[in-house]
Amino acid sequence: MGWFTRTTPEERMVREVTRAASDLVQSQPRAQGGGGGSETRWHGASRALRSMSSWLPFLGSPNRDLSTPERKTLVARSRDAMRNHPIARAAIVRTRTNVVGTGLICRPQVDHEVLGLTEEQADILNAQIQREWEMYAGDPRECDAEATLNHYQLQALALVSAMTGGDCFVTTPWIDRPGTIYSTRLQLIETDRVSNPNGQPDSQFMVEGIEFDEYGAPVAIHICTGYPDDKFLKYPLRWERVEVFGAQTGRRRVLQVWCDKERPGLKRGAPYLAPILEPLQKLERYASAELMSAVISAMFTVFIKKTDSFNDGGQGQPLFGDEDPAPGVGGGGSGAVELGEGAIVDLAQGEEPMVANPARPNAQFDPFFSAIVKEIGAALELPLEELMLHYSSSYSAARAAMLQAWRFYTMRRWWLVCDFCQPSYELMFDEAVARGRISAPGYSDPALRKAYTKSIWIGPARGAIDELKEAKAARERIDVGISNETIETAAMTGETWQQVNRQRARELVQRRANGTTVEVAPAKPAVATKPEPEEIEEED
Template sequence: MNLFDKTIAAVSPNRALKRIEARKKLKLLNQGYGDHGANTRKKSMLGWFAKSGSVLEDIEHNIPKLRERSRDLYMGAPLATGALKTIRTNVVGSGLKLNSQIDYEYLGMTLEEADAWETTVEREFNLWAESVHCDAQRMNNFYELQQLAFLGQLMSGDSFALLPVIPRPNIPYDIRVQIIESDRVCTPDKKKFNTDNKIINGVEVNFRGEVVAYHIAQNHPNSISLKRNDWTRVKKFGANTGRPNVIHLMESERPEQRRGVPILAPVIESLKQLARYSEAELMAAVVSGMYTVFIKSENPQNEQPGQYFDEYDDQIEEDDTNYELGNGAIVALGENESIQDSNPGRPNQAFDGFVTAICRQIGSALEVPYELLLKHFTASYSASRAALLEAWKMFRMRRSWLASDFCQPIYEEFLAEAVAKGRINAPGFFTDPVARKAYCTAEWNGPSQGQIDPLKEVKAAAQRVNEGFSTRTRETVELGNGDFFRNTRLRMVEERLRQEGGLIPNENSTLEEEPEPGGGEEGK
């Protein structure tokens, strides 16, 4: 009761009692989040200070620091390196392969004509994609560029690709893919202090919030160079053709976000602390393994037993002021010198359990089960399969996103060049938008999920096909990333060769075989 209520109580106790009763009712009427997550009276919530800002304050201003720390973890923390490479390997693998699937019904083709057209396009695309000439730097083919772009997006938050036209000899296509470092897309020095917020982290928007251009530095902004840095403004789409000039590969967390956040951002602190803890435990275990005997001599004139007795004795210079631990070393001390033994108690028996518990939390944030994160499968078949299925939900989502935001736009530009140069016959490609969409429809197949128990997986796939829940084409891709139609044609050739070689009976041959010489009961 405060002073005012005490004064009222002295004059009118009934009114004071009603005030206290009304105050209690107000507390009871505190409903919804106000009594839970938004409560400011509970002791557990009193020390929780959180401030909500716009995307600019919460994300954009923090991206450079997040990017630096994410890269440092990738280069120095094994768990962070393994997490990014695990996602990269399962999503991209050796590369997402083109599987043209045109809408032949709209285009007025038969199924046989569509299959022949798709085969021609895939052959032409492989001519370009499997060569390093598709790379503006002539270092990677298209499938390796997928790995580079995706890993850069995971590590730095986003990745950029330009589509310049560079003619080169002995290659019929001129379109190239140029992957650039995400740091190079930044705000020019002259426009960093503008208050209109039209250029944030190198991304320029108009009054509607639409991204219209990117500002790309000629040199890395953090590189050591005396050369003056210049910026080039590149429009996102061509003004006349609408052709994409820049492919921005990023994952958005909030509306109006312009740059991506590294996937390790929520677990940066946990990964760094875990790396420090692992290094400390490793050093303690190494020190514990070096059992060293210190001898105190009463007569300093006596010959010392020797500084080091190991295989590197002739390589170490003696230093009377420096003592080091060695494998089974005997270190002699001078007069009035002593040593206090220290037992680190390593290896720590609780190390593995603690690391596993932290890895569970990190894996949950990255959508990678800790079994897959640590490559340690010790649970039952059902538990291991459930973990893999949960991980593959994320892998498929990211694969679909990579295919639609990176592979498909590049393929459409390649196909437009192939049609313009007459290497691919596609009537109506440049005049009918629906026809162009029908020609460009494609699937992008990556590495298969793999099986814990192949026999069970194959039986389940066969059952799904028999019940009509799936197709042989889809199951062939899921189980082994193969092509059902090509497999069928190859099997026809194989079975014919086996029949001709007599390994299996021909349909026209008789079922009864002639008895071998010496056969029967008499020949035994």
């Protein structure tokens, strides 16, 4: 029997397509112009151009293009980069700090028009709902199945887990605990634990532990009791099937917090760092090599050469590495020779040092490093200034970088609210109504339920480089009519205007009662003046 090579269907397809393209090129005359011609109208579709001939990607389904082995590798490398690579960690923690920070605050906003309530009645109901939510969200024993983190800390953990793992799952078990008000808990499940039972291959209606119907809607997920890839498990693994929606009520039992869903029909997500892992690894190796070179060059060592009146004829001191490592033993040498800060090395007779200049630090390191970080930041939607926390350009350039980054943070915040915050708030609301803690007539009607559970989520404010300029700009937007006080208050302080206004009114009443009211003179008309030199913005 002769030796043979077994080829996959994809390899056979590539060979057939390449052979067909070659036959097409030989049978047709080359097109004129276009840098040498092409057999296709679009140069990007050419298989004959030298620059494109080796680029042969496959067309596959969303789940095939993000297969289980590749996704596991991406997740493992993303977590390792998060632990050990400064740029990767900076991208993750910067997003966590700006998207969540100290937590996204829920402000109930019931739709009083649909519910037939007056604005005063709606305010009273909103205050009652917010009290119930704060009792639930602020206590780890109330909201966390592990009784470790409150809801605001869970938000940060869910975001980081989804960004490093591609997605994160949240189950809602019913756990009774002494001394608690509610029994609905939130349990975060890492992406590794959701998989096909016993390592079964994907099927028509199950992909990587997610079971779905004919329309692609999730029906159930299969959660492993441990980590299937853990090599040191000492107990047998089993999988639990958890329905995504309750069979009787349709209540959410499983939440999937996505990092990104880039294609329709995709069931599992890719990590946030997946597109930049290769340049990130190369950049880390380059930076480590430059750092080590700088350290070695800083260890300048002085060599002392001894002279002798006659040739030792091979009877001199032993070579480096051959001497007794213990100094002073038997009158031997002085130990192993190595570099050190300000070290003086005594050379053997007849030996002469060779001086090499490593030319460190490298003057081209910072420009090249910054150029690669810019490319990485572009893929991550984070400008260089925001990623490195280095605002060295003008005010306008720094503010533009901050605004561009906040577009990304706002989008991430909205995804987190849709996938985690609002669903968990509605679960608490369901139990509060069932226990009679909140009166909600007609709550069983899905339309009225949405009216009752409407809310806004406010996160930490984006801050300002120059608060005076930002405040003046906000006042101008309000005066012109393109904004309002609610929007500007939320953007600058992270609070609602209603809450700020009520607190301000209470403060003024208290001041008048104490006799400490400060009279504010009416504002004078603005007079055009020549701007000061520091107010003139220079563009880079």
